[in-house]
Amino acid sequence: MTPMTVEGLIARCHAITSLPLIYQRLDEAINDPYSDLSRIAAILSEDSALSARLLRLANSAMFSFPSRVETVSRAITIVGTKQLRDLVLATSVIELFRDIPQEVVSMESFWRHSIATGICARVIATCRREANVERFYVLGLLHDIGRLIIYLQLPEAFGRAIGLAAEKRLPLYQAERELFGFDHAAVGQELMRKWKLPAALQEGVGCHHAPQLAARYPEDAATVHIADIVANAFRMGSSGGSTVPPFVEQAWERLGLTVDQLPLIAEQLALHYRVAVDIFMEH
Amino acid sequence: MSTNKLQPGMVLGADVKDLSGRLLLNAGTEVQQQHLKVLRTWGVSGVEVVGEGGEEPAVGDSHTVAAALSPEALTAIEGEIEKRFVAVTLSHPVMVALVALVRDDLTMHYFDEALFK
Numbered sequence: 001m002t003p004m005t006v007e008g009l010i011a012r013c014h015a016i017t018s019l020p021l022i023y024q025r026l027d028e029a030i031n032d033p034y035s036d037l038s039r040i041a042a043i044l045s046e047d048s049a050l051s052a053r054l055l056r057l058a059n060s061a062m063f064s065f066p067s068r069v070e071t072v073s074r075a076i077t078i079v080g081t082k083q084l085r086d087l088v089l090a091t092s093v094i095e096l097f098r099d100i101p102q103e104v105v106s107m108e109s110f111w112r113h114s115i116a117t118g119i120c121a122r123v124i125a126t127c128r129r130e131a132n133v134e135r136f137y138v139l140g141l142l143h144d145i146g147r148l149i150i151y152l153q154l155p156e157a158f159g160r161a162i163g164l165a166a167e168k169r170l171p172l173y174q175a176e177r178e179l180f181g182f183d184h185a186a187v188g189q190e191l192m193r194k195w196k197l198p199a200a201l202q203e204g205v206g207c208h209h210a211p212q213l214a215a216r217y218p219e220d221a222a223t224v225h226i227a228d229i230v231a232n233a234f235r236m237g238s239s240g241g242s243t244v245p246p247f248v249e250q251a252w253e254r255l256g257l258t259v260d261q262l263p264l265i266a267e268q269l270a271l272h273y274r275v276a277v278d279i280f281m282e283h
Numbered sequence: 284m285s286t287n288k289l290q291p292g293m294v295l296g297a298d299v300k301d302l303s304g305r306l307l308l309n310a311g312t313e314v315q316q317q318h319l320k321v322l323r324t325w326g327v328s329g330v331e332v333v334g335e336g337g338e339e340p341a342v343g344d345s346h347t348v349a350a351a352l353s354p355e356a357l358t359a360i361e362g363e364i365e366k367r368f369v370a371v372t373l374s375h376p377v378m379v380a381l382v383a384l385v386r387d388d389l390t391m392h393y394f395d396e397a398l399f400k
Contacts, residue, residue, distance in 0.1 A: 171370045233367065233385050243370050252377050262380045267328050 004154070006182050006190045012153050019195050020092040022047055023085075030081045040081060041073040044088075053091055054084070056279045062122075062272050083134035089197075090118070090141045094280055097148060108281070110148060112237025114141050115276050116269065120227035123268040127261055128219075136223055139204045140231075143224050144239040146187030146205070150176070151240070162240060172241035173209050185209050211251040222251035230266065236273060284332050286322050291315050296331035348394045356393045363389060 018024070025043050029035045044051055051072050058075035059068060069075050076084055094111060118140030125136040151158040157179060165175035176183040189206030204220035207213050208228055214221035225248060231237075232244045257265075291314055299308040299322070307321060322330070349357070364386060371378060 169369055229371075230381065233381050234388060235367065242366070244367050246370050247372070247375065247378055249375050252375070259376045259380050262377060263384060264328065266384050 003181060006186050009149060009153055009187060010190050010194055013149060016096055016191075017194075019089070020096060022050065023088050023092045026085055026088050030085050037073060037076060037081075040084075041071075041076060044072050044076075044084075050088065050091055053279055054079075054087060057087060060272075060275050060279065062275065079134070080132070083132055086132070086134040086138045090138050091280065093142060093145070106238075109237045110144070110239050111281060112277060113231055113239045114144055114237070115280060116231035116234070116236035116273055117141070117143055117224065117227045119272045119276055120230050120265065120269045121223050123265050123272070124223050124227060124255065124257070126268075127257060127265065128223075128255060135198075135200070136220070139201055139220060139224050140227050142192070142201070143188065143205050143208045143228060144184060145191060146184035146189070147239050149187050149191065150180075150184055154180075158240070165241065171209075171243060171245050173245065183209070209245055211248050211254070218254055222254040225251045226255065230269065234266070234269075236269075285329055286319075286327055289314055289319060289322070289330060289332070291319070294333040296333040299327055299330050301327065349390045352390065352393055352397065356397070360386065360389045360393060 022043065026040065029040050029043055044054065054072065054075055055069060057063070058065065058078050063078060065078055069078060079087065097107070118137040121136040121140035122133050125133040130136065161172065161175040161179050164170065164179060165172045168175070170178075173183040173185065185206050185208055189202050192202040192205050200217040200220050203214050203217045204224050207221040208224045211218065211221035211225040229244055229247055232241070293314045295308060295310055295312045295314065297310050298306055300306055307327070308318060312318065352360075364382060367385070368378075368382060373379060373382060
């Protein structure tokens with residue numbers, strides 16, 4: 001049997017070869033210099049579940065807007081079109097994987113961990129005064145998607161990785177490398193590439209356990225690295241492992257945050273986590 | 284002190300900023316009802332107040348709560364922390380701070396559980 005490669009694994013995933021149509025249409029509309037707000041709002045309004053979710057989001061504490069947001073157009077002006085695209089991406093991906101039966105790991109637990117990492121990354125980006133914080137939410141949300149691919153395509157092999165990790169007291173991604181020759185970060189990166197998502201997202205996902213290796217986007221990688229650690233520390237859901245992954249000190253230095261900002265970050269995470277789980281995971 | 288304990292009439296001992304460093308309220312402001320709403324909206328958890336003595340932890344009163352837990356609960360908490368952080372070297376100050384926060388979080392959970400048994 002030929003050893004499985006990352007590309008080979010992704011090629012086997014027929015159900016997720018491309019991103020949902022609504023995201024593609026929205027992306028096209030946003031990139032088109034001749035399109036306007038009404039066209040974007042029209043695309044969104046075609047999907048009532050998505051519109052409802054986005055309105056709930058615009059009205060949540062995550063955006064702290066002083067008055068109620070009633071329409072999709074208004075939500076777009078508050079959130080911004082690029083940020084909106086990122087949020088639609090986040091919602092679409094969860095939708096894509098929603099109805100897959102859970103066997104080895106709880107899907108709900110997986111998404112809770114992903115949402116927690118997303119929220120934490122967003123909070124860190126806010127502390128650092130990043131211009132577009134929503135893209136950090138997407139980065140956090142998608143960081144472990146490679147693991148989802150692995151246990152959907154190779155459930156037995158994944159079960160063995162979990163066993164090896166427990167037996168040798170290794171972080172799960174190291175057990176993956178030992179057994180498969182690659183880890184879930186590499187799989188996630190390849191999926192982002194296949195979906196033609198931004199390079200920053202690809203590298204952020206690919207390097208979230210080894211942020212020191214991020215050549216072009218070290219801050220993105222550092223942010224998701226720290227966010228993943230914090231989300232695991234508080235055990236807000238799980239993507240299969242039961243331990244906090246190793247901490248790369250450089251990542252913290254890279255972000256330029258101080259230790260006394262950590263309690264603030266944890267508190268904001270706790271504050272927004274429940275709301276986000278509610279909005280993104282309700283059926 | 285924790286924002287939850289803030290009362291109108293108290294005076295702010297330091298500038299209050301939001302997460303990104305933007306100034307919300309100036310030092311010396313006498314706190315009024317509408318200020319409390321502002322603080323809540325912007326997610327400010329702790330402020331400095333003139334006249335309060337010493338540093339109060341902004342993350343709940345878990346120190347007093349820990350004293351109320353049984354030895355078994357305290358051991359279980361430490362065991363859980365050891366298990367979670369087994370792959371992490373705990374020398375860096377941010378990891379030390381993170382462990383402290385997780386300990387607080389677990390302490391509050393155990394306390395809540397004990398209350399509702």
